[in-house]
Amino acid sequence: MTKIMEVEDLEVVYGVIKALQGISFYIDEGEIVTIIGANGAGKSSTLRAISGMVRPSSGKVRFKNKDITNSPSHLIARQGLSHVPEGRGMLTKLTVEENLILATYNRKDHAKVKEDMEEVYKQFPRLSERKKQASGNLSGGEQQMLAIGRALMTGADTLLLDEPSMGLAPLIVKEIFEVIKRLNQAGKTILLVEQNAMTALNTAHRAYILENGAVLKSGLAADLISDPEVKAAYLGGH
């Protein structure tokens, strides 16, 4: 397996707040890696720094053997790395279809685009039913599906998913995570950020536990599930 992404000593500072204190990790091609941790642990900041939404104050991000640190987000997106932001980043005034078309803005492989579009509608039949609806009118779960579908439409092979379970009912969460698994089986590499630790660990191959902007622990997801420290980080030690 080859490392598709390597992050070295990534540091992010917002004004006076140090959100990331220098974290390092890697992702192999075809993996699902999850970063779990409490609110404010620096999970979202990690994704933002990778996808160019914020400029890291130091550190390096390498993607497919290219240094993408400090590239603007639209150029990073064109490398095949797509970030589904926290809160789903809906463009509420655009219809479902327009959201999807938008994502293909930089693609020239029209035949493949068409194929991908069909694939997305196949994966998410609910989106197909609501093609012409403004995405603002979708339910939370549908919006999450659209956000993922949109990321796929950019032609990305690597997805950064920021809290896909946020604000969703358990049944829907289950559905979303099934999709994530399917996508992985279809060959996508996925970096998943979650508060919903158990679900995330059950889905991922490997995991990193973040606390206060630093990696607390890492390892195979299966090993971490039973780790008391993980439980402690969430529920308090007993």
Next chain:
Amino acid sequence: MELLEIKELNHMFGGLKAISSLNINVKPKMIYGVIGANGAGKTTLFNLITGIYQPTAGQIFLDGTSLVGKQSYEISRLGVARTFQNLRLFNDLTVVENIQVGQIHRRRLGKHKTKDLSVKIESLIKLFGLDVRAEEKAGNLPYGMQRKLEIARALATEPKLLLLDEPAAGMNPKEVQGLVGLIKEVKRQYSDITIVLIEHQMKLVEGLCDYATVMNFGQVIANGTVEEIQNNPVVIKAYLGEAEVG
């Protein structure tokens, strides 16, 4: 007699129910925790108590006085103070000035002499360890200090009820520990005060709170002492997620 009594509170955003049929009772002098994941409706609850939003239905009483329909500043004058999850300091004002703003309406009531008030500011600043940077602009303080300043500013209004919205967000373990000590010290010095704090980290709640409520999707899913809650299966499920997927 409850200090804060919330009855059948409902709040809608557009067509979405952010809070539904919420009931919470807080006894005086308690430290009370409201726990829940992101999007569970905790901040909305605070916004409803402090009059930033008006509830769609339901009642909120402070010491028997209804808060529904009152403006934020009126509620503050009745003795409710709060902090914000995403810090809302007066960034261009100094630390002292930030706290002074908190004192203003007290001063207007004429109950205090200016001298007493500046003594109070001094003790607050000392308590929160802000004395070395008292004349600095709030926006230039390090993050942890900004969090503390917000609490100090809220305390300056001399509230009966202090609402803390994720006071530990973004702090490192050492800072969190300091914060816990600080809140305990506040409770010791202001013995009459009642504190309600929003938190999603059990850790903090565990060390501080007498009693807690867990929220999920705008509803209360559990009530009780911290220990009861930690062992409540519904809470564990909501917190750690489904044990099995697929």
Next chain:
Amino acid sequence: MGLFMQTTVNGILIGGIFITIAVGFSISYGVMHIVDFAVGEWIMLGAFTAFWLNQYTKIDPLLLIPFIALFFALVGYLFQPIIQKVVNIKHRSAAMMALAFTFGLSTLLRGSALTLWGFNNRNLVTMLSEMNVNLFGITVPAIRAAATVFSIFVTAAFAFFLYRTKTGITIRAAAEDKTVAGLMGIDGHRISRLVYAIYVGLTAMSGVFIGSIFSVFPDMGLRYTAFAFFVVVAGGMGSFSGAIVAGLLLGLISSFVSVYVGGAYVFLILFFILYLILVFLPKGILGKGW
């Protein structure tokens, strides 16, 4: 009844011209969040360019419209980075600084025009200037009818562009959330430049019609800035249908007030209505603004 119909038609024809301006202004506000005080000056420059080109080439100003639109789009495209720099300034009220900047720009452009071209009124004669059409007893000045039809046509074309083309979707996406658009591989700065270029091009183009209906002079911008603000604000910033309704409203109010209330009260009532709309319907009369 004849007068009523005539007044209605007049109103529609007055307001029609401003729809194009409002649409361009709205979309540029939507993407860049800048209220442009220089909107009237772009109108003035468009009118003057048409006048001078007509003087030297003898080509009818109406035929020059595509060229003027393209030329000013280029001007806007080249100028936008400077405005972007102002917006990016780290300042408590960056949007207000941008507002003041466009105010400075408008003073600069007006001053330059006055210095270069003097104070005289100029007449922009087109092939339609002399004509009028009589429909069921209602006289329709040909140039105004052409301006309104053209305006509706341009607005429709622009709407098609925004809603039916990939680039259009991109612009709407950037207007709603530049960060998310960036994650889709869209360069926000490029879109801002493009949108500003379109806005300047559309506005300068409308200047040709306004210049030929009224007259061309360096100070003309001030007045049309007021009208543009009315239409944009009343329609709700960023709303297409709002802009159209507000444009027609502007025309109908001016027309009916002049005829039935008295010409002296036109501006008084227009500004009063604008103020009321702002205070009570800040999202515009259709409630569709950003």
Next chain:
Amino acid sequence: MFKKLSIMRGLALLAISGLFLSLVGCGSASTGAGSGASTEARDYYKVGVITSLSGAEVYGGNVTKYGYELWADAVNKKGGIKVGDKSYQVKLIYADDQSDPTAGANAAERLITSEKVDFILGPYTSGVTKAVAPILDKYKVPMITGSAESPTIWTQKFAYTFGTIPAADLTANSPLDTLAKLPNPPKTVAVLGVNDAFSKAVAEAFKASAEKKGMKVVKYDVVPAGTDFTPLISAIKQLNPDVLAVGGHETEHMQVIKGSKSLGFMPKAFVMHYGITTPDFIKNTGKDGDYVYGAAVWTPDLKLKDDLFGTVQDYVKASKEKFNAVPDYTQAGCSATGEAFSAALAKIGAKPPLSEQQREQLVKALEQIDIQTFYGPIKFATDGNWYHDNVGLKALTIQMLNGDQLVVGPNDMKAKDPVYPVPAFNAR
């Protein structure tokens, strides 16, 4: 990044401070020279000119400037103003009032106290004139304006302010009077006016004179500057009046003609006032501007003459040569202001620079003069509602044809019979 920013800041600082320093430097140098002149004996008259060289009224401001400049040229060519047995040249000092009364007052103060001018040639607009006049009274410096026509200037009875053009309410009734004397006089009139002091006075005078002559005023509306005229014109079209009378300036006149044509409205005559004789109006309306009636106190075809300018035709020639502009009555009125001063100065024998006492004498002399010029007689009223206004002139009715102003009334002055009703736009 930061370094780059500070370099840009430095540049901006240099640019801005350089700008203002140079301004302050130049400015203080010029005022320095001015204040030094107080005791200096000079052998020329320093003449202040306050007029609108920028702002909304810049067009008219320049017309007055042409007039004043032609007078200065003519006088200096002759060696200057002859006082006693010596002639003194004149030198014009301009001050821009920006079409704004406040700036006008500042300009007057500067001309008097810094430049120490002997007398002043006045502003284009009535508003500025009213703001300047009290300052002249304070410093006892006489001024003649060759332009401002609002009747409200003269009711204030300013001691040091004179005017060569009769107030609008004295002149504006002439076209309708002329039309009323025709065998088939108009029966209905619509009156439009713009809401500025001069235009409103004209509109009021049109209305009053129409009513006095028994015509029916079917519509009377005074609108703010910048209003679109089409709705009003279409409303008037429905009323179908014989005459549309408009009080305004050249911009509005052009728009009324343009709007009427595009709406297919053709009354039997258009009546206007100042502005239709300007090159802008003539050039921009072309044939459509023909046959418009107007009021004037002077036209380039009058058979008048004086010693300074020669005949009216000589004056027109001089204006065409220097400014490529056919003069109108405002320009001529401005040129004539200087002649009034020359005559008064000669009479009291005051050499430059003038003392305060001499300036007081000058005002007395101005009140007494009664001269004939290429512009017509100049004699200022000394009491009544037109105090210090030149009431010696007779209002003429003119009708435009091919850019020429043909005098069509009153009967004893007319060069041609008035055309009424006028041919339609498309029949010319």
Next chain:
Amino acid sequence: MSISKSFSPVKLIILFLSMVVLCCLPFVVSSFVLRIATGIMMWIGLALSWNMLGGYMGYISFGHGASFGLGAYIAGMLMTQLHLPFFVSLLIAGILTYIFAALVGYPTLRLSGSYFAIGTWAFAEMMRQLVLVLTITGGPEGLRLPPMLNDNFFYFVMFGLALLVFMVAYLFFEHSDFGLKVKAVREEETAARTLGLNTTWVKNQVFALSSMFAGIIGGAFAYWITFIHPDSVLGPLIADQMVIMVLLGGIGTLFGPVIGAIVLYVGNQYMLVMWGQSSAYLIILGLAICLVILFLPEGLMSLLRILRGRRRGIIKRLLPGMKKSNI
């Protein structure tokens, strides 16, 4: 916090000396220069009054000229029609402008940001149109006041008013609870409300107070110029100039508006004298605004700060051991 703390003895002496110089001015300079000085004083007062609203509270108004014009017209009408003495008229003009602004403030202050800017602008235009059509104001003929031609008098009136506004800005906005409330509204309105501040009331007070000062200055202006016209006292240029002066000098500072007013007014006057016969000064004005915003967004005050910082830097370089010895 106290005066002595924010004003060092050196500064106090400078302040005192400049007061003395300013008081002696009328007896030294020519009346044209005095007139310019009077104008500067007026604009300092206006810029400071605008700064209360735009700077301290962060509500950028493009309609502040309406208060100026309203004050001018009220004072003018009281003096011409009721023949009240000047100072009485001025006082009433101030009170009426205050009341009027307090009433208009409630709906207008619901707006914020660009909407507030456009709203105030629309309101001011409306006022101008209203005065143009009313007969009581003289409409387009304008209003003439009985002339009182004493330059020194008006210099001292304007000087006094500018000083008054300056003192109010200093005492109320820089050094009082009220000022804190206002700044709190600017920085974080929601937080201010939850701390017990009735921000609606605070905003309205600032709006009314700053309008009142503009109104009083307008009244003094009317008597000084003796002739007012809707286009000259209610035109957009009045408000525009206030905005530009404050931005130029430094928004939200005490001395920024003062510096801005002096630089812009003097600059404007000299440009008029130098290039009055062309429109070039408009180009320079426009260019100056653009350059300042591009490169000095914090205004000329920030230059002072940079210079002061540099001076400190030089001292540091000269005395490298100083910092260490302090520790």
